Every structure is written in structure tokens, then in C-alpha cells.
Amino acid sequence: MSGETRGTSRSALMARLRQSIAEIEQSAPVLEEAPAALPREEAADPARLILRPGLHELTASYEDMSAARGFALAMLAARQRQRQRRGQAVFLWAMRLEDRREFGAPYGPGLLDAGVSPERLLTLYARSSLDVLWALEEGLKAGALAGALGEAGDVGLTESRRLSLLAAEHRMPCWLIRPLERKEASAALTRLRIRPAPSGRQVHDPAAPGAARWQVELEKAKAGPMPFRVTMEWDHETHCFHMVAPLADRALPAAPKTESPPAGEAAILPLARTG
Amino acid sequence: MRLHAVDETAARLGLARGMMLTDAKARLPGLLHAPADMEGDRTALQGLAEWCLRYSPFVAADGEDGLLIDATGCAHLFGGEEAMLARMESQFAKLGLKAYLGMAQTVGAASALARFGPPRAIAPQGGVSEALSALPMAALRLEPQVLLLLQRLGLTKIGQLYAMPRLALARRFRSRVAEEAVLFRLDQALGRQPESLNPLHPAPSFRAHAGYSEPVQDLSFLPEVLRRLSADLKSMLVREGQGGTRWTFRALRVDGQVAALSLRTAQPVREEAHLARLFKERFEQMDLGLGAEYFILSADEAVPFTQSQGSWAESEEGGSASGQDEALAGLIDRLSVRLGAEALRLQGPCDSHVPERAVHSRPALEGAAMKEAAWSSSPSLPSAPLRSPPPRPLRPLRLLTKPEPIEVMAEVPDGPPMHFRWRHVPHQVTRAEGPERIAPEWWRLQDGIFEEVRDYFRIEDVRGRRYWVFRAGLYQDRAQARAQDRTFPGGAPSWFLHGFFA
Numbered sequence: 088m089s090g091e092t093r094g095t096s097r098s099a100l101m102a103r104l105r106q107s108i109a110e111i112e113q114s115a116p117v118l119e120e121a122p123a124a125l126p127r128e129e130a131a132d133p134a135r136l137i138l139r140p141g142l143h144e145l146t147a148s149y150e151d152m153s154a155a156r157g158f159a160l161a162m163l164a165a166r167q168r169q170r171q172r173r174g175q176a177v178f179l180w181a182m183r184l185e186d187r188r189e190f191g192a193p194y195g196p197g198l199l200d201a202g203v204s205p206e207r208l209l210t211l212y213a214r215s216s217l218d219v220l221w222a223l224e225e226g227l228k229a230g231a232l233a234g235a236l237g238e239a240g241d242v243g244l245t246e247s248r249r250l251s252l253l254a255a256e257h258r259m260p261c262w263l264i265r266p267l268e269r270k271e272a273s274a275a276l277t278r279l280r281i282r283p284a285p286s287g288r289q290v291h292d293p294a295a296p297g298a299a300r301w302q303v304e305l306e307k308a309k310a311g312p313m314p315f316r317v318t319m320e321w322d323h324e325t326h327c328f329h330m331v332a333p334l335a336d337r338a339l340p341a342a343p344k345t346e347s348p349p350a351g352e353a354a355i356l357p358l359a360r361t362g
Numbered sequence: 363m364r365l366h367a368v369d370e371t372a373a374r375l376g377l378a379r380g381m382m383l384t385d386a387k388a389r390l391p392g393l394l395h396a397p398a399d400m401e402g403d404r405t406a407l408q409g410l411a412e413w414c415l416r417y418s419p420f421v422a423a424d425g426e427d428g429l430l431i432d433a434t435g436c437a438h439l440f441g442g443e444e445a446m447l448a449r450m451e452s453q454f455a456k457l458g459l460k461a462y463l464g465m466a467q468t469v470g471a472a473s474a475l476a477r478f479g480p481p482r483a484i485a486p487q488g489g490v491s492e493a494l495s496a497l498p499m500a501a502l503r504l505e506p507q508v509l510l511l512l513q514r515l516g517l518t519k520i521g522q523l524y525a526m527p528r529l530a531l532a533r534r535f536r537s538r539v540a541e542e543a544v545l546f547r548l549d550q551a552l553g554r555q556p557e558s559l560n561p562l563h564p565a566p567s568f569r570a571h572a573g574y575s576e577p578v579q580d581l582s583f584l585p586e587v588l589r590r591l592s593a594d595l596k597s598m599l600v601r602e603g604q605g606g607t608r609w610t611f612r613a614l615r616v617d618g619q620v621a622a623l624s625l626r627t628a629q630p631v632r633e634e635a636h637l638a639r640l641f642k643e644r645f646e647q648m649d650l651g652l653g654a655e656y657f658i659l660s661a662d663e664a665v666p667f668t669q670s671q672g673s674w675a676e677s678e679e680g681g682s683a684s685g686q687d688e689a690l691a692g693l694i695d696r697l698s699v700r701l702g703a704e705a706l707r708l709q710g711p712c713d714s715h716v717p718e719r720a721v722h723s724r725p726a727l728e729g730a731a732m733k734e735a736a737w738s739s740s741p742s743l744p745s746a747p748l749r750s751p752p753p754r755p756l757r758p759l760r761l762l763t764k765p766e767p768i769e770v771m772a773e774v775p776d777g778p779p780m781h782f783r784w785r786h787v788p789h790q791v792t793r794a795e796g797p798e799r800i801a802p803e804w805w806r807l808q809d810g811i812f813e814e815v816r817d818y819f820r821i822e823d824v825r826g827r828r829y830w831v832f833r834a835g836l837y838q839d840r841a842q843a844r845a846q847d848r849t850f851p852g853g854a855p856s857w858f859l860h861g862f863f864a
Contacts, residue, residue, distance in 0.1 A: 150787065151825075153759075153827065154826070154827060154864070156759065156760065156862070156864075157759055157828075157864025158864065160759055160864060177690060190760050190762070190862060191760040191761045191762040191763060192760065193709070193759065194721065194761035195710075196717075196757040197756070197757035197758045197759040197863075198709075200756050200757055205708075205709040205711075206708065209697075209708060210706070210707045210708070210709070211697060211701065211705055211706050212705050213701055214701075221700070222701065225693060225696055226697075229690070229692060229693035230689050231687075231690035231693050232693070282825075282826075283825055283826035283828070284826040285793075285822065285824075285826045286793070289795075294795075295793055295795030295820070296793045296794070296822040296863075299828065299863065300826065301864075302826075321864060323756070
């Protein structure tokens with residue numbers, strides 16, 4: 088009698104296990120699924136590529152780290168605009184304490200200038216890269232953020248894969264700023280190399296630095312376009328990215344030469360081309 | 363040197379506390395002795411008091427060698443007063459301690475019975491004076507000189523005091539202080555004077571506890587313990603409409619030590635799942651030693667529980683906003699618990715024009731207070747004409763905690779630097795905006811804090827890196843200061859790098 092019940096419970100257990108394996112196997116391809124081929128216009132715009140849900144990496148050399156951070160912040164601002172109507176616009180920015188010592192803490196009034204509200208930015212100063220990654224994972228899992236941004240030194244393939252899966256599962260963008268020297272393989276959807284670029288012209292004072300510009304090189308994009316390089320500009324007033332000029336010998340999609348789009352409607356559009 | 367404490371064998375052989383060490387050694391040449399560790403004793407007693415939280419939430423150390431436990435309403439949990447004392451004795455015995463126990467309606471009587479009464483003495487309801495009558499005067503917690511005085515008067519037993527009229531008693535003493543002390547202690551013991559114990563911990567608002575017959579040694583069992591306790595606590599909290607904001611989880615170990623975890627939450631909490639997540643990160647810090655057999659979870663601070671404490675994100679649909687808020691509060695709790703409350707921060711504006719004092723950053727756990735001090739200009743969608751210049755010059759995205767000195771070459775008085783060297787790397791400036799003059803706040807000057815006027819420049823180097831630098835001091839000011847005070851370092855003002863732009 089007892090043998091029989093044990094037999095049935097075992098078979099039930101096996102059935103349950105089989106089912107859960109099947110579920111895992113079924114859902115895995117969904118997570119792994121390459122994003123459908125992107126529209127041409129979107130594919131050529133790094134600012135759009137990195138707002139997709141998933142893990143994105145920004146790399147920069149040590150001297151250019153500030154530029155990469157600036158680019159990431161501009162991106163947060165763009166994302167904030169994108170998500171504001173849905174009532175979700177809190178971000179997490181996780182960094183190591185040593186990064187704060189070396190490059191200072193995010194500065195409220197400056198964030199405000201860039202279009203990120205400081206009261207919606209949780210800043211985390213962790214002791215190690217490991218803690219940064221853990222915090223990012225928790226941030227993605229909580230489902231309360233509009234995006235998570237991390238600065239970490241050591242990120243292995245396993246860690247990036249975990250982040251990548253979580254980000255895809257929770258339909259949220261996660262950005263990692265990594266030093267260029269670390270060349271580990273990564274499971275990120277996109278990898279951008281950021282370099283600073285001389286700023287745009289300022290109308291009021293030609294001798295003064297104008298709108299921030301970066302040279303953005305798309306090094307990797309899953310299901311995206313071939314690597315290319317563009318110069319992008321951040322508009323402080325409308326809080327959106329402009330593409331300045333195609334530096335690679337790649338034809339950009341024809342963009343209508345319109346004036347700035349109605350604020351709040353189309354968040355990011357390739358605009359004025361001065362190439 | 364005198365004896366501070368003696369064990370049972372030594373006491374049987376005639377040694378007693380207060381005896382000279384040399385006398386004792388003369389009597390017993392083989393005597394083993396060690397210097398008294400008063401500090402260690404005190405710490406151990408405190409630890410033991412924590413451990414006694416299993417009997418009652420109100421526990422206090424009594425002098426150097428006693429513990430007071432307010433057992434009001436607790437005895438029935440152990441099956442009556444006798445059973446409670448028997449349990450205590452056996453549990454202390456397991457720790458290797460011989461406990462002398464006494465129980466009475468008043469602190470004074472309990473203390474007297476424990477120290478001088480029969481084993482596990484319990485003064486029956488209304489029978490305190492009878493129970494105390496045969497005890498020596500020393501049981502009344504009196505000073506040695508008062509005891510000596512009583513002895514001279516032929517008063518040795520507490521009972522002798524009862525029959526004596528109070529006035530007669532007062533007349534017998536020469537010293538008023540002694541008289542008052544005796545009457546006061548007697549009244550305390552008999553309950554005519556109130557006396558309360560000063561508990562180790564303030565009363566927790568809510569408390570749940572559970573004992574296990576087998577000591578728990580495996581940390582992986584703790585989540586189960588916590589689940590059981592938090593389920594109990596939740597029903598209490600729900601009944602009262604409260605949620606806890608400060609929590610303590612104590613594990614009372616079999617060796618008489620206590621391992622405890624405390625944490626705070628941003629919002630009132632009562633869900634088991636939430637607590638489980640918060641404590642999960644910390645369980646590994648608990649040292650269970652040889653095992654713990656008793657666990658207490660307490661909500662030390664509780665506030666009325668509301669579903670949503672204001673909204674972080676103004677949602678137009680409204681529906682999911684509170685869910686979002688809860689998820690966000692949960693995230694803040696989790697990160698703060700694991701990485702420390704100081705690690706996760708939010709910034710608020712401060713009323714100052716000096717850049718480093720224009721913001722203050724606070725732990726996100728205190729976020730509720732933060733929301734009041736909102737940033738003046740909201741970066742919501744700009745709908746007004748966009749082409750007007752910003753009201754004040756741009757601020758950097760990151761600000762160094764301490765401005766770093768830079769070496770400036772090719773300087774133009776009152777102009778931006780042309781070349782500078784920062785962290786050993788030379789930079790050639792191509793564009794610059796400024797100066798933006800930021801003067802020190804005069805009220806700080808009044809307080810004797812000297813700060814120089816700063817001229818800030820927003821500069822860009824050849825590669826397109828953008829920095830915020832400033833020159834401290836003015837050329838003419840420095841010359842003047844040098845003329846007035848020879849010790850002032852004259853010469854050219856110094857330059858600093860303070861922040862980074864995008």
C-alpha cells in the first residue's frame with residue numbers, strides 16, 4: 088500500500104519536473120529571441136537602439152569616462168521622457184564608492200540641467216562591482232524602475248547574461264558603463280563605444296562650449312545594423328538626441344529636414360544634419 | 363586584595379566574599395584564584411538579560427549579580443508560576459549557571475526572596491510580609507553601615523520591623539538618613555512604595571516568539587522560523603491596523619548568548635513575504651553558535667498602516683501607481699538592508715548658491731521627508747518657447763567632493779585658462795564660458811570660515827571633454843591681503859577642477 092502511494096507520488100513528481108523543464112525550455116527561446124529586424128530608421132539611431140529593453144553596454148577609455156557618463160545621463164533623460172506618462176520614471180544609478188571618490192557624485196542641479204529629475208534618481212554607492220551587479224538585478228526584478236544604470240569594473244559573461252535575461256524578462260533597459268580595458272565577452276544586446284566630441288555651436292557666444300556632442304560607435308548590436316559611427320548631440324532644451332553627421336560611409340535614412348518636433352510626441356528623431 | 367566571589371566548595375570551607383586574599387590563602391594553601399573582571403561580568407550579565415527576553419519583554423539587570431524579569435501575564439505561558447521557575451532553573455542549569463530564584467509582587471520582595479529565601483520561593487498573593495519576615499535584614503538592599511546600625515539595635519530579621527510602630531522606629535535611629543533608608547526599602551518590599559524596573563529595551567509594539575525543542579543550528583532553517591513568527595505578528599498588526607517600521611529578530615542561543623538582527627523599513631510593513639526578503643540578506647550574519655532554541659521577532663516601532671504613502675510617480679491612470687510605490691519601497695528597503703542605509707541615496711536641493719552646498723544627499727530610506735523639498739524647476743516636458751537661455755549657467759553632471767587643484771599654464775588675468783594639467787594629463791582648452799562669479803556666503807565669513815571668491819568657467823578641451831574649473835581668489839584681493847598680512851600666501855590665485863559636464 089505504502090509502496091504504491093510512494094510510486095504515485097514519485098510519478099507525480101516526475102511529471103511536475105518534466106513540466107517545469109518543458110516550461111523552461113519553452114520560455115528560453117522567447118528570452119533568447121532575436122529582436123525582429125528593426126526598421127531602418129531605428130537601426131541607424133544608437134539612441135533608439137539603447138532604449139530597447141535589454142542590456143546595453145557603454146564603454147569608454149579612462150579619460151573619456153565622464154563623456155560616457157554624460158551620454159548615459161542624456162539617455163536617462165530621454166528614457167524619462169519616454170516613460171513619464173506611464174508614471175514610471177524612477178531610475179537607479181549604481182556605482183562603486185571608488186568611482187565617487189574619483190569622479191564625484193551625481194550633482195542635482197546638473198542633472199536637472201540635463202533633464203533628469205534628481206528626486207527620481209536613486210543613487211547607490213556600493214563597495215564592489217559585485218554589489219553593483221546585485222543591485223542592478225534587484226532593480227530589474229522589482230519592476231518599479233524605468234531603467235537601471237550601473238558602473239562596474241569586472242563583469243563576466245555569466246553576470247552580463249544574468250542581467251541580460253532579467254532585463255529582457257522585465258522589459259526594461261539596463262545600461263552598464265564599463266572601462267574599455269576590460270574585454271570580457273558579454274551577452275549585451277548593444278555595445279557602444281563613447282568618445283567625447285567638440286561641442287556644437289552656441290548661438291549666443293561662439294567661444295563658449297555649446298550642446299554636448301559625442302562620437303558614438305556602435306560596436307555590436309544583436310539583430311541590429313552593422314557597426315557604424317556617428318556623432319550625436321544632446322539638446323539641452325528639448326531633451327533629445329540629434330544626430331550630427333554620418334562619419335561612417337554609410338547612408339543614413341533620409342530624414343525630413345523639419346524643425347524640432349512637437350515636444351513630448353516623438354521623443355527622439357534624427358534631426359538637423361550639418362554634415 | 364580581597365575576595366570578590368567564591369564558589370560553593372570554597373564557601374563550604376569557610377571562605378566568604380570580602381575576606382583578605384592572604385588570609386584565604388593561609389587557610390587554604392591550594393586555593394585557585396583569578397582577578398575579578400568586573401567589566402566582563404557586566405557584559406555577560408547584559409547578554410544574559412537579553413537571553414531572558416524569552417520569559418518576558420521586560421528584563422533588566424539588577425545590581426552586579428541579578429536579573430529582574432517582569433513576569434506579569436507571562437507565567438501562564440509556562441504553565442503557572444512554579445512551573446515557570448522550575449523551567450528557568452533547569453534552563454539556567456543547562457547554561458552551567460546556578461540560578462537562585464524568587465518571585466513576588468514587588469521588585470524588593472522578589473530580590474529578597476531570590477537572594478535569601480528558600481529555593482524557588484514564591485510569595486503568595488497578599489502574603490509578602492509573611493514570606494519576608496524570617497529573612498535577614500540584608501535582604502532589604504541596605505547599605506552596610508545601616509545594616510550595622512540595625513544589628514546594634516538588635517534587629518536582625520525583617521519581621522522584627524513589622525511589629526514596631528513607625529514612630530518608635532524613627533526615634534531609635536540617630537541618623538535620619540538611615541531611618542529613611544530602612545523605611546523606604548521596607549515599604550518598597552511590601553508594596554507601599556511603587557518601584558518599577560528599568561527594562562533593557564523599551565517595550566516593543568508587537569512581539570511574537572517561538573521555542574524549538576531541538577536547537578536550530580542551520581541558518582537555512584531561519585527563513586522558516588521567520589515565516590512562522592511573522593505570520594503571528596501579521597495577524598496582530600492587521601488587527602490593530604498597524605505596520606512595523608523597525609524590526610528586530612533575536613535568536614536566543616543554547617549557550618546563553620543572543621544573536622540579533624535589526625532593520626528599518628521605508629514604509630510600514632507587515633507582509634510575511636516582504637519581511638522574508640529583507641531578512642534573507644542578513645541571515646548569514648547571524649552567529650547561532652551551537653544552536654538557538656528560542657526566537658523572538660518584534661516590531662519595535664509601529665505606525666498606522668496605510669496602503670500607499672503618497673505617490674512617487676504621478677500616474678495619470680492612477681490605478682497601478684500604488685503598486686508601483688510599494689514595489690519601489692520594497693526595492694529601497696532591500697537595497698538599504700543589504701548594502702547599508704547610507705549606500706542608497708537621494709538628493710534634495712539646499713538653499714545655497716555655493717555649488718557644494720546647494721544639494722544635500724540623504725539615505726533613500728528617509729525618502730518621505732525628501733519629497734517635501736522638491737526641486738524648484740521641474741524638468742517636466744517644456745512646453746513654453748524653448749529658445750530662451752537658461753536662467754543660470756549650466757551646472758556639471760558630477761561634482762567632485764573636494765575640488766582638485768590643477769596646474770594652469772598660459773594664464774590671462776580674469777580669463778579662462780588656456781592650458782592646464784589635471785592628474786598629470788595636459789589639456790588644451792579650445793572653448794570656454796565664464797566667468798561666473800560665486801562669492802562666499804557672508805554669514806559664514808562672520809563665523810570665521812574664510813572662503814575665497816570663486817570664478818567658475820565651463821571649458822572644453824581639444825578632444826571635446828568638458829570640465830568645470832574655478833579660480834579661487836582675485837588678483838587684487840590677494841595683493842591686498844598680502845599687503846595686510848605677510849603670512850598670507852600671495853602670488854597668483856590657484857585653480858581647481860570641480861566638476862564634469864557631459
